[in-house]
Amino acid sequence: MTSDKTPTVKAPKDPYRWSALGFIAPGVLFVAVLLYLPLLWTTFLSLTEYNGLGDPEWVGVENYVEMFDDPQFLGSVFNTLLWVVGTLLVPVGIGLGVALLTWNLAGGSWLRLPFLIPYALSGIGVAVIWSFILGGDGALDQALAAFGIVDTPRWLVDAPLNTVVMILATAWQGVGVNALLFTIGLQSIPKEPLEAARMDGATGLRLFRSILWPMLRPLTAVVVGLSIVASLKTFDIVQGMTKGGPGRESETLALTMYKETFVNSEYGLGSAIAVFLTVVTLAAAILYLREQLSRKHEA
Amino acid sequence: MRTRKIPLAVALAAGLVLTACGGGGEDDGATTGTLDFYTNKAAWEPDFDELNATSESDADITLNTTGYSDADQYDAFIKQSFRTDKSPGLFTWQTGPSLAELVDEGLVAETTDIWTEAVDEGWVAADMREAYTFDGKQYCVPMNIAYWVMYYNKHVFEEQGLEEPTTWAELDAIAERLTEAGITPYYQTSTLFTFPWFQQLVAGTDPELYNGLATGEVQYTDPRIVAIMETWRDQQEAGWFSDAGSTVDPAVGLKQGDFAMINFGSFFNGSLDGAGMVSGEDYDMFVIPAVNPDLAKTPVAVESGPLCVAENSSQKTLGLAYSEWWMSPEAQTAWSEARGDVAFNPKATVADPMLEELGTTVSGDDYELYDRYYEATPTPILTVALEQFGAFIADPGDPLPYLETIQAEADDYWADQE
Amino acid sequence: MSRVIRTGVLIVLGLIWLLPVYLLLINAAKAPETFTTAESWRPTDFSLFGNIAEAMRLSGLGESVASTLLYAVVSPAIAVLIGSAAGFAIVALRLRHGFAWFVAIFGGTVFPLQMILLPMFDAYSRTGLFDTRTGMVIVYTAISVPFSAFVMRNFFTGIAHNVFEAAVLDGASTLRIFTRVYLPMASSALVAIFILQATFIWNDFLLGLTLSQSDTVRPIVTSLAGMQSTYGGAQMSTVLAGGLLVSLPTVVLFLCTQKFFARGLALGQY
Numbered sequence: 005m006t007s008d009k010t011p012t013v014k015a016p017k018d019p020y021r022w023s024a025l026g027f028i029a030p031g032v033l034f035v036a037v038l039l040y041l042p043l044l045w046t047t048f049l050s051l052t053e054y055n056g057l058g059d060p061e062w063v064g065v066e067n068y069v070e071m072f073d074d075p076q077f078l079g080s081v082f083n084t085l086l087w088v089v090g091t092l093l094v095p096v097g098i099g100l101g102v103a104l105l106t107w108n109l110a111g112g113s114w115l116r117l118p119f120l121i122p123y124a125l126s127g128i129g130v131a132v133i134w135s136f137i138l139g140g141d142g143a144l145d146q147a148l149a150a151f152g153i154v155d156t157p158r159w160l161v162d163a164p165l166n167t168v169v170m171i172l173a174t175a176w177q178g179v180g181v182n183a184l185l186f187t188i189g190l191q192s193i194p195k196e197p198l199e200a201a202r203m204d205g206a207t208g209l210r211l212f213r214s215i216l217w218p219m220l221r222p223l224t225a226v227v228v229g230l231s232i233v234a235s236l237k238t239f240d241i242v243q244g245m246t247k248g249g250p251g252r253e254s255e256t257l258a259l260t261m262y263k264e265t266f267v268n269s270e271y272g273l274g275s276a277i278a279v280f281l282t283v284v285t286l287a288a289a290i291l292y293l294r295e296q297l298s299r300k301h302e303a
Numbered sequence: 304m305r306t307r308k309i310p311l312a313v314a315l316a317a318g319l320v321l322t323a324c325g326g327g328g329e330d331d332g333a334t335t336g337t338l339d340f341y342t343n344k345a346a347w348e349p350d351f352d353e354l355n356a357t358s359e360s361d362a363d364i365t366l367n368t369t370g371y372s373d374a375d376q377y378d379a380f381i382k383q384s385f386r387t388d389k390s391p392g393l394f395t396w397q398t399g400p401s402l403a404e405l406v407d408e409g410l411v412a413e414t415t416d417i418w419t420e421a422v423d424e425g426w427v428a429a430d431m432r433e434a435y436t437f438d439g440k441q442y443c444v445p446m447n448i449a450y451w452v453m454y455y456n457k458h459v460f461e462e463q464g465l466e467e468p469t470t471w472a473e474l475d476a477i478a479e480r481l482t483e484a485g486i487t488p489y490y491q492t493s494t495l496f497t498f499p500w501f502q503q504l505v506a507g508t509d510p511e512l513y514n515g516l517a518t519g520e521v522q523y524t525d526p527r528i529v530a531i532m533e534t535w536r537d538q539q540e541a542g543w544f545s546d547a548g549s550t551v552d553p554a555v556g557l558k559q560g561d562f563a564m565i566n567f568g569s570f571f572n573g574s575l576d577g578a579g580m581v582s583g584e585d586y587d588m589f590v591i592p593a594v595n596p597d598l599a600k601t602p603v604a605v606e607s608g609p610l611c612v613a614e615n616s617s618q619k620t621l622g623l624a625y626s627e628w629w630m631s632p633e634a635q636t637a638w639s640e641a642r643g644d645v646a647f648n649p650k651a652t653v654a655d656p657m658l659e660e661l662g663t664t665v666s667g668d669d670y671e672l673y674d675r676y677y678e679a680t681p682t683p684i685l686t687v688a689l690e691q692f693g694a695f696i697a698d699p700g701d702p703l704p705y706l707e708t709i710q711a712e713a714d715d716y717w718a719d720q721e
Numbered sequence: 722m723s724r725v726i727r728t729g730v731l732i733v734l735g736l737i738w739l740l741p742v743y744l745l746l747i748n749a750a751k752a753p754e755t756f757t758t759a760e761s762w763r764p765t766d767f768s769l770f771g772n773i774a775e776a777m778r779l780s781g782l783g784e785s786v787a788s789t790l791l792y793a794v795v796s797p798a799i800a801v802l803i804g805s806a807a808g809f810a811i812v813a814l815r816l817r818h819g820f821a822w823f824v825a826i827f828g829g830t831v832f833p834l835q836m837i838l839l840p841m842f843d844a845y846s847r848t849g850l851f852d853t854r855t856g857m858v859i860v861y862t863a864i865s866v867p868f869s870a871f872v873m874r875n876f877f878t879g880i881a882h883n884v885f886e887a888a889v890l891d892g893a894s895t896l897r898i899f900t901r902v903y904l905p906m907a908s909s910a911l912v913a914i915f916i917l918q919a920t921f922i923w924n925d926f927l928l929g930l931t932l933s934q935s936d937t938v939r940p941i942v943t944s945l946a947g948m949q950s951t952y953g954g955a956q957m958s959t960v961l962a963g964g965l966l967v968s969l970p971t972v973v974l975f976l977c978t979q980k981f982f983a984r985g986l987a988l989g990q991y
Contacts (some may be wrong), residue, residue, distance in 0.1 A: 017919035020814040023895045027810035028822055030803045031866050035829035038863035041844070056382035057408045062829065084910045095985045102734070105727045115728065118735035121742060124971035126924045126942055129964025133745045136761065139550030143744055143761035161548040161697045161767070163495060176741060181917060188910050192879035222875035229827075229871065234820075237833045250493045250547070251694030265835070266375040268683050269382075278836040285831040290824055339934075345947030346955070349779055369934040370947040376838075376930065387846035409782050551758045552957050559757040569951055577956050579754025 043282065050275035060272070067276035076252050077277075080260045083167055086238060087256060090171035091235040092177070096227055098175065099182025104212070106183070107190045116187070120180035131244035134173045135160075138245070160246050163253035170241050170254070178234075180226050189223025190216070225296040229289055236285045257281050319402060330619040335363035338621050341384075341394040343377035344447075344608070345370025350641040354506060357637040362628040364621065366393070375553065385410050385613060392618025393625060395446055398434040399678035405611070405712065406437045410483070412612040412619055414626060415441045421630040426648045434607060444626045448647045450665055451499060451604035451675060452588045454575070455613045459486060459563045467589040470596055471507065478543050483565050490556060491563035493547040497692035499566045502676040504531045507594035508604045510673060512540035513602075517679040523688075523710040524703065532702030538661065539699035547696045554578040554639035568606055568675075569645050576643070582657050590664060596613075600671040606678065607647070616687040687712040749965050753956035776963030779948040779955050784936040788854055789923060790970075792940060796861035797918035800835060801911050803862070804869025809899050810878040813885045823874055829867040838931045845932050852933045860928055865918040874931075876910040877903065883920070912981040920971045941967055 050067055052060035071077055102119055106112030115227070122130070137143040138159040145156050158171045202216045217224075239258040242248060248255035248263070255263075257277060264276025340351065348370040355365045360688035378401070381394055396402055405411045408589075418441040421427045427445070435441045453474075460466070463484055468474040478488040491500065506513040508531060515521030522526070538544070545562040557565055565571075572582060579636040580586050593601045610621035610629060628634050634652030645658045649666070653659040665672065673679075680688065691705040744761060750769040777783055807826055811819040841860070842851070850856030880903070888898045904911065922940075929943035936944070945963050948955040955963070 018815075018817060020895060021817065023815035024810040027814065027899070028816060028826075031807035031826050031870050032822065034803065034863040034866050035826050038860060039829040039832075039837065039842075042840035043832055045840040046832075046836050048609045054380060054831070055404075057385070057404065084559065098734075099576075102731070102915050105731050107723060109727055109731075110726075112731075115731040115735060115856070117975065117979065118738045118742075120975050121972060122738065124920055125742070125745070125968045126945070126964045126971075127926065128942060128946055128969065129745055129749075129961055132960055132964065133741050133748075135550035135760070136748070137741060137744065137956075140546035140548035142550060146759075146761055158546075160550070176738065179738075184913055184917070188872075188876065188913055189879075192876060192911055203973070205768035219879075222878045223872075226872050226875050230830075233831055236831075237835065239835065245550075247494045249690060249692050249693045250697035253694070258835070260376075261833060262835050263686065263929040266379045267686050269379070270683075275836065278833060282832040284829055286824075289827065289831060293824070293827075294820065341934075344952045344953055346779075348781070348947060367935070371930065372946045372948075373930075379839060380842060381929065383842055384846070387851075389846045389851065496826060506807075555756060555758060555957065559759055574956075577753060578756065579752075 019193055046275045046278050049271050050279045052272050054271040055260055055269045056271055063272065067272045068280075069278060070273060071276050071280065076255070077260065079252065080255045080257045082256045083164070083255060084238065085236045086167050087171060087235040088232060089176060090168065091231050092228065094171060095178035096182055096231050097176040098179045099227065100186050100224075102179060102183040103186030103190060104216070107187065116180070116183055118181055122177045123180045125177075127240060127244075128176060130173075131241065134176075134241075135245050138169055138173070161250055163250075166254045170245060173245075174238075174241055178231075182231075185227050186220065189220045189226075192223075193219040221296065225293060229293055230298075232288055232292065233285055236281065236288070308313065309363060329617060331617050332620050333618070334620055334624045336621060337365050337367050338392050338618055338625055340366040340368045341371070341377075341381060341391050342368060343371050343374045343395055345372045347642065350601040350638075351505075353641040354634075354637055355610065357634065358625070358628060361631075361633055362624065364625050366625075373602055385615065388617065392612060392614040392616045392622040394613070395445065396611050396613055397450075397678050398607055398609055399674060400681045401678070402435075402609060403437060406442050410614055411442045412614045412616075412623060413440050413442055414612075414623070417623070417627045417630060419445060420627075426632060426635075427518040428632050428647070428649065430672070431647060433608070434581045434608065443611040444630055445647045446608045446610040446629075447570070447642070448608075448645055449570045449606045450590075450645065450661060450672075451566060451568050451606065452563050453501075453566050453590045453591045454557065454571055454586055455564045456557050456560060457585055457587050459560060467587070468592055468659055471592045472596075474592060478538070479541075482542050484558070487545045487562040488543045488564055489545065490553055490562045491547060491696055492549070492553075493542040493693040493696045495689060495693075497689050498676045500535060501531075501692055502604055503566060503591055504535060504594060506604065506673055507591065507598075508597070509595065510602050510671070513673065517674075519713060519720075523706040523713060527701060528706060536695075536699045536702060539696070542697070552578070552582070569658060572655060572658060573643055581653060588657065588661065590661075590670065600669055602673050603665050603670050603674045605665075605672040607684075626670070674697065681716055683716050684709065684713045723746050742973070745961055745965065748963035749958055751958045753958050756956065756958050768958075769965075770974045772959050772962030773966050775959050776945070776948065776955065776966060779959070780944045780963060780964070781936055782941050782967070785939055785941040785944045788857070788938055791860050792857050793919045793923040796858050796922055797865050797915045798813040799858075799862045800918060801866030801869050801914050803866050804871075804914065805873045805904060805907065805911065806899065807866075807870040808873030808875075809903055811874050812880075813882070813898070813903060814895065823870070823929040826870045827867050829863070833862075834927055838927065842931050850932075852935055852938050853961075854938055856932060857929070857938065860932060861922045861925070865922070868918060869914045872910060872914050873907065876907055880906060880972060912978055916974055916978050919974065923971050924967075 048058060051062060051064060053063045054060035073078055102116060106116045108114065130293060140158060144159065147156045148156055157165055160166045198215055215225055237258050238256045238264065242254055242256055243262070246254045258281065261274050261277040261281065264270040264277060342351070348368050351366050351368045358363050371380070381391065384390055387551050396405070418432055418435065422432065431445060432441060435445070446621055463480060465477050465480065468477055481488045505516065505528065509527070510720050512521055512527055516523065538721060545556065549556070550559070551561060553565055553567065554571070555578050557575065558578050558580050559695070575586050576582060589602055590601060610626060612619055612626060616622060630648065632648055632650040635646045635648035639646045639651055639653045643655055645662045653662060664670070677685065687708045691709050695702060695705045747764040748761070749772060750764065750767050751769040755766060810816045811823055816822060832987050845851040847855055850859065869939065884902065885898060888902050893901070924942055925940055926942045926946055929940035933939045945967055948960070948963065
């Protein structure tokens with residue numbers, strides 16, 4: 005697999021060049037062959053008119069023009085942005101909170117468990133149970149009624165409330181993973197500076213700001229990066245709970261893409277939306293990560 | 304860098320392979336054996352497995368069933384599979400424009416001989432053949448048939464002293480009576496199955512108008528359609544429909560009295576039985592009377608799911624052999640027993656007496672069958688219409704904006720067809 | 722904050738988090754015949770095992786267990802190794818254009834999975850990988866690689882580079898440094914990635930639906946999802962019971978791996 009012993013002929017300054025390429029090659033190959041090849045095909049389809057039967061017919065950028073012309077497209081972009089912001093605030097924030105609270109706490113790993121269980125539950129049960137909670141006169145309305153609150157909003161019907169409650173449902177499942185990743189980050193913090201800060205009397209918020217937050221940056225980058233990518237692709241929970249409705253009011257970009265491709269057999273248009281989504285996601289990820297990862301080197 | 308060029312080269316090569324057309328396999332000509340079968344009615348997989356005992360002894364064919372639970376993904380994969388050597392020997396599909404599309408591309412095997420024999424033997428009503436006929440030839444055979452009727456909670460009807468209506472006016476009176484008693488008359492949902500009441504109102508008012516919508520001759524903004532939507536809205540405002548945002552399983556909803564009636568396909572018996580209701584005791588059904596009392600025949604929405612064979616499948620002969628057996632009374636009797644559904648074959652025995660009776664009723668002279676809105680409407684229009692009806696149900700108001708949105712999509716669609 | 726307050730806050734928050742789990746449990750235990758949604762919060766009867774048996778009968782998921790277990794163990798294990806190797810190359814070996822290589826791998830996660838399903842199905846059926854366990858292991862590995870590369874790359878940045886230099890001075894080869902120095906130090910990150918990815922794969926529905934058909938290859942959730950549809954099939958409590966049954970192994974996995982995350986500040990101090 006690797007080529008450790010390969011003599012480095014050309015680059016004495018970079019003695020591990022071939023070795024490093026050997027280490028990274030399997031990862032690049034897996035991703036390129038299994039994930040990028042299909043993406044190339046999708047990009048090709050986005051420039052064609054194709055209904056899933058017969059052969060794709062080249063139409064140039066027509067699908068992209070149609071996409072930007074569609075007023076619904078803007079609605080989907082808006083909902084998707086709502087998802088990005090919402091999932092950064094709620095599951096990432098609570099996840100960090102849980103990680104900090106359980107850190108160095110006796111029995112902390114057990115107290116973290118309730119947050120991890122939702123992630124371990126299969127998606128099928130989760131979609132069903134949240135529909136059950138948020139549906140009209142569902143479990144939530146019944147619980148509120150017990151406290152005398154009867155005039156509740158229609159959680160899954162009124163926009164943009166339906167998007168907000170679906171973000172909360174997602175947070176329920178996502179907090180545990182984020183807490184776990186932050187915990188790993190806390191564990192990788194070296195002891196000495198921490199002890200030194202403690203000696204200086206730093207506790208609570210000050211300890212967090214001066215030591216923990218900067219030291220957590222590599223894992224914060226992971227959590228935030230993954231959160232942005234995942235929220236831009238939001239699909240399952242919306243499809244499971246509102247199908248983008250009523251009308252198309254809670255539709256996200258991924259749902260619009262799915263509808264055009266699988267429901268309407270407009271493969272070209274669906275692919276154009278997918279390409280747009282991919283470009284946006286990649287751009288956001290690169291911008292965010294480059295900034296995060298380069299700042300790290302100064303630390 | 305060499306390592307960067309290699310993936311690119313592989314990518315291009317694979318891209319070329321993907322673009323290359325073709326697919327499918329040589330028909331191996333076998334008439335007995337194991338047949339790969341794909342269906343979007345994944346919940347019926349145990350029933351198909353049960354049927355294997357009969358098909359094995361009768362025709363020496365067993366089905367190897369693969370079920371898909373998501374209808375849209377299923378459609379996409381079947382379409383894709385025609386291009387590969389997994390081209391299906393037997394698969395379920397929809398009638399209407401979806402089937403026409405496959406026939407146009409020459410992807411499904413002809414079944415004219417099977418139909419001719421079945422009609423001659425009296426195994427299937429001749430008028431059922433229409434939905435399977437394109438340019439005078441038949442494709443596929445009917446897998447299941449469902450009539451869209453009104454199910455009702457018998458206890459609620461008894462408590463209120465209500466009887467099955469025979470006219471639309473009586474049905475309206477029942478709804479009013481129930482509302483006064485604090486009971487919600489009808490079920491509705493704002494996701495996906497948003498069309499039944501629209502379908503019922505339009506077809507029951509004027510079947511010609513309904514057909515016109517399907518063919519594009521009638522506009523959704525037609526004053527007659529607007530008037531129908533206004534009737535619907537008035538009924539909404541009168542509190543005749545259940546909470547649009549409810550996520551309760553419809554069968555459970557009928558059981559616990561969230562609503563007294565629900566317009567559903569006759570396959571609903573299975574769900575109600577599963578929810579613990581007893582057929583004929585806890586629930587019953589009636590054919591919904593026509594809105595317009597002057598209609599000579601009462602229109603009944605029918606949904607029929609075809610069982611098709613891919614033209615380029617390696618199991619084409621085997622699939623057709625199974626299709627032929629499928630039409631026989633023996634097969635349909637066994638199927639009706641396994642599935643507990645109405646049978647299209649009049650010579651088959653239907654296990655559930657309520658469904659047996661329904662089958663006899665609707666094949667009588669006073670009724671005429673029409674294709675369900677879901678199959679009758681071209682897919683792009685259907686997608687928009689389902690969304691717009693959903694939005695209308697969530698916020699009943701002036702119907703015109705909703706209808707205009709649907710019509711805009713319909714205009715696009717029909718313009719493309721010319 | 723004092724330990725008591727921290728524990729208190731965590732307990733209250735944890736209980737809120739468990740409420741939906743409670744609903745899931747009691748409603749999965751209700752008999753389909755008597756099930757109503759009017760009393761969501763109250764347990765009415767206990768027929769959980771009957772519901773589980775019915776879910777197994779309807780979905781035939783018994784046959785999927787062995788294959789799903791194979792995917793959920795082998796794929797994340799390979800992916801964790803591949804991802805660590807990539808992270809090692811970028812961070813410890815200071816691969817030139819490391820960020821670009823990193824983005825190339827991470828980019829594998831940015832597009833929606835739904836979009837690559839059809840071409841993948843096409844490619845799999847042409848290469849004979851369709852409906853094979855090997856094919857499933859390969860695709861699950863590929864899906865898991867970007868995540869593990871991302872986490873490992875960032876985790877390794879927490880390890881001082883003089884750890885690497887010291888090992889080089891000892892005359893160790895890069896492979897040896899990777900397997901004997903870096904991997905052991907990263908055990909909690911490796912375990913975390915493994916369980917997160919194993920859970921993801923165990924609960925996968927889409928790839929299984931697309932790339933497999935026979936009962937012995939199809940993963941468990943794809944089998945389970947098939948039992949509910951408009952056209953009848955399972956009742957809600959049966960679906961919930963099935964979902965619960967399928968979730969048991971992953972919950973147990975989380976329970977068993979707790980000790981890996983309870984070590985406090987044992988790492989990264991080299």
